Amino acid sequence: MKLNIFSLLCASLLTGCTLAPDYQRPPVDTLNYNQLNTENVSQKSAVDLSWQSVFKEPRLQQLIGLALENNKDLRLATLNVAAAKAQYGIQRSYMLPSVDATISGTRQRGENDTGGVSTTSEHGVGLGTSAFEIDLFGYARSMSEAAFYRYLATEQGQKSAELVLISAVADAYHAQLLAQEQLLLAQQTLADWEHSLLLARQLRAAEQSSGLDVAQAEGQVASAEADLQARLRVLALSNNALQLLIGKTLPEGLSKQSVLETQPLQVMPANLTSELILNRPDVVQAELNLKAANADIGAARAAFFPRISLTASTGYSSSEVKNLFDSDSRVWSFAPQINIPIFNAGKLKSELRLAEIRKSGAVISYEQTIQTAFKDVADGLSGLETFGLQIMAQKRAVSSASKRAELSLLRYRAGVDGRLELLDAQRQLYAERQVLIDLRGAELANYVALYKALGGSFLNKAETGVH
Template identity: 45%
Template sequence: MSKTIFRLGAWTLALAMAGCTLAPRYERPALPVAAQYPAGDSVPARDAVELGWREMFTDARLQALIAAALENNRDLRTAVLNAERAQALYRVQRAGQLPQIDAQGSLTRGRTPADLSATGAAVTGSEYQVGLGITAFELDLFGRVRSLKDAALAEYLATAEARDAARIALIAEVAKAWLADLALREQMDLARKTLEARSEALTLARQRYEAGASSALDLKLVETLVESARVAVATLTRRSAQAGNALSLVVGAPVARGEDASLLSDQQFVADLPAGLPSQLLAQRPDLRAAELRLQSANASIGAARAAFFPRISLTAGIGSASPELSELFEAGSRSWSFVPQITLPIFDAGRNRANLRVSQVDRDLAVAGYERSIQAAFREVADALAARGSFEEQVEAQERLRQGQADRLQLAEQRYKAGIASYLDVLDAQRELFDAEQDLVEARQQRLLNLVDLYRALGGGLRERGTGA
């Protein structure tokens, strides 16, 4: 009899594993964007996905911050835990394709009163049982369990891709926070130097006013510039402290901010990143791969909803030994077995199955719309970064020339003032224009570097630590 049960179990398992699936055939939606970027190019350089973030960002302190963020950032840690949870859920669904075998043991004692006993006397008896059993194992003839497993697998893979997308976004956010901190500290340093210079000029202006060599208007103008510089210092000090807090938050640990901060002009990021074609983003960006996997999961869920319209067959079976005495439990003749097949055929459910099928179909359509929206957003991010790349280079160069022109103008104004052929108002105006040009130059350099970070992230760079390994 044991051979019969074994053959029956093997036959049952074969039927379950050979079950078909009613999920519709998956087809990737067409790209809802143009075939090429508006400002695309063919720079002969390495793809962003092959460029390690340590090669992209060469500053040792920035590299240390990125490494610390990858270790400590809570958002990334949450993404990793979500991936682990999705993996465990997939294992749960996958286990449903195989029967669960349990060891069972029981003791039953009972008393039959005399008026119900066949012997006319009260009977007290015991029954011992031990064995192996399969409880309610579903024969997956129509692929319901398989579709649920496929949907769970796609969800797990999508969550893993989302984890990689979070890693890329985190690296970019650290770089941006670092650049913001550098820019504000550089601007604050310029404001402090300007405040010192204007304070010295105010001392001289007061001496000239007290000596009758200048008017009260000139003195008030100098005082106005001093207060303006003091306002700039206070504002930039506050913003710099907030930038440091933001950097600590994204890193996930306190960040020591020394006085020897690098200048934006010292930062050298890789600029020759080839854009490729929009279709390549599907393989380069994990967030797009995650969106497509969620679409595949929704597609598989339709198969499970369709299978609910068909009969569901489940099996419960067991083999073991039973005896009224514990000492006789494993003796000859004590073997027992059971085989209980059960079939459930939906007849009337008030439209529940049809509604569930419609829900799964709408979920699939929503996933298609989300996937296409993700592609369009990715296309715009790359296109915007490409469009800005050349213009930022020109802007920085023009701003450097403007700053130098304002410096020359201030020098000439001071010479003319000392020669008595120009008023002090011209000097003050030149000082103000030079300060604004210096601040704008720092901001232009920051925007140029931020654009490179955005392009690197938009093209899917940041998963690799080095160019030759993950």
């Protein structure tokens, strides 16, 4: 009998169909979010929106670029992708036979059958495969599919990590601008109240006011000084957070712009579809993990069936090197093996049950991820509708409080109103300005959150015409 080594390669084609359940995307109750159009839209309608197109501030772009280069969490995510890819390569290799070449030579001296001493030699070359499993029931195929889906899932995990990092840097940068603006307001307020204290002392010296007015002004200045220190601390903390994200010392000149004058972000389109959410990296990752769990069930089912493995070799063996490749020196071996599970104390059933439970958990995780995504997008869209109007109203409130403070100061100098009226007007002005700054910071944070919620994508309305 002669064995053709290429017949082993043909045997690899005898793999059977996988026993994994037919995958179907589970239906998800997306709840009722009126801001979203839940009609089905082709995935071609979702296009990537680069962070450079959304975050146009040059300083912010510089920081995001540094973070993408140096952030440790993103580096770990990249390594996880490489590890998953290597694991998939290992698992996929089990579907094909491994062929090894051997070259051997032995020479030994010993006692022969007649009692004398003789020296013998043996030389050989050959090709062979060891324990190649014919995947009739799809065990190796299912394991390979599971590894492949997990590899793709880690790629989406990396994209998600990058999206989170970009959003975190944008939030931290805006928080720094917000802290800088709050510090500036605190400094201006302290200067105004120090001026009021000076005025109170002058009026007291002229016997036009009481010591109570001076005490109130002194307390007002002390409160402003305490608030100034708090604002300095917040600014330092925001700088530290931003520096940690970019992984290196902050470049100079990053805190000179007012948060109230920050360039607006790319306006998100008003007409969004649910298809966008299915393209979010975390949603895609959750579905890929679900597909991997589905493939694991196929491997667990295949384990109940017989496993057939082949060990074979072919080559030449001769005591003389010159005769090594003669036809009479040809040798071969062929050793098929069938392993049939008979008794394993319920191990295979438990493994199948475990795979099914893990798939059920993956379904729940997928559903939860989608519902969270819908909620995130709906929250962001609600902010788009309300923050602009709220800021316009707050600007009117600041203008009104400013006029009141100016008039109160004039009336106090003229002796018409007392110190309490001026103090209340100044405090109101400070509070209204603080609210305006906080609202602008919240509006920027809402833009960033919506960009993150959309997974870095938006609806190309020119392609779809969906309203």
